Amino acid sequence: AQSVTQPDIHITVSEGASLELRCNYSYGATPYLFWYVQSPGQGLQLLLKYFSGDTLVQGIKGFEAEFKRSQSSFNLRKPSVHWSDAAEYFCAVGAAAGNNRKLIWGLGTSLAVNP
Amino acid sequence: EPEVTQTPSHQVTQMGQEVILRCVPISNHLYFYWYRQILGQKVEFLVSFYNNEISEKSEIFDDQFSVERPDGSNFTLKIRSTKLEDSAMYFCASSGTSGSWVGEQFFGPGTRLTVL
Numbered sequence: 197a198q199s200v201t202q203p204d205i206h207i208t209v210s211e212g213a214s215l216e217l218r219c220n221y222s223y224g225a226t227p228y229l230f231w232y233v234q235s236p237g238q239g240l241q242l243l244l245k246y247f248s249g250d251t252l253v254q255g256i257k258g259f260e261a262e263f264k265r266s267q268s269s270f271n272l273r274k275p276s277v278h279w280s281d282a283a284e285y286f287c288a289v290g291a292a293a294g295n296n297r298k299l300i301w302g303l304g305t306s307l308a309v310n311p
Numbered sequence: 312e313p314e315v316t317q318t319p320s321h322q323v324t325q326m327g328q329e330v331i332l333r334c335v336p337i338s339n340h341l342y343f344y345w346y347r348q349i350l351g352q353k354v355e356f357l358v359s360f361y362n363n364e365i366s367e368k369s370e371i372f373d374d375q376f377s378v379e380r381p382d383g384s385n386f387t388l389k390i391r392s393t394k395l396e397d398s399a400m401y402f403c404a405s406s407g408t409s410g411s412w413v414g415e416q417f418f419g420p421g422t423r424l425t426v427l
Contacts, residue, residue, distance in 0.1 A: 232418075239315075239420035240354075240402060286354065290416075297342060297406060298356040298367055299416060 219287030336405030
């Protein structure tokens with residue numbers, strides 16, 4: 197079955213600390229992988245995506261993610277967290293082909309940043 | 312920068328009433344989607360729409376739901392007879408211009424539906 201797991205429901209880090217949010221997926225076909233961020237009262241904004249090629253992808257706001265096929269993981273990282281990064285982070289996987297491009301989502305990780 | 316817009320931002324309705332949630336996708340996009348997020352749960356796919364027809368729908372998208380692209384700009388989700396369990400945030404998304412990869416979906420801010 198297709199699924200996305202984000203093991204950490206809630207994470208708190210101090211401002212300036214490094215961050216890693218975990219994402220594991222189960223997908224039968226070639227997956228495309230995404231990280232979205234949702235700030236309170238806002239919509240879902242794409243942080244970064246992986247299609248193919250270099251397994252380390254760079255995104256907006258200083259985020260990066262690494263695709264590890266052997267571990268079925270796509271973890272999100274940031275070397276130094278800013279207070280404005282406090283938000284909900286969602287990992288999602290989508291199909292690489294066809295007209296059915298639905299995204300399958302993880303439960304999300306809520307990030308709190310201490311000053 | 313082009314964006315997806317949704318109206319209303321919050322809709323309160325009585326159980327059994329019909330609601331229509333409206334979305335204006337990015338103008339040159341070809342694929343349209345509805346997702347929902349029940350409070351505290353994961354975002355769930357409802358339906359995708361391409362070339363004026365549904366291309367895929369989830370088991371959530373039963374006969375009570377319908378989608379329509381009534382003109383060149385709007386994309387609507389109708390719930391015919393709302394139930395309490397339809398209370399959720401509903402997100403519209405669009406993707407794909409002609410000749411481009413269609414996988415990156417751009418999301419609207421959502422409509423929070425509250426069924427009383």
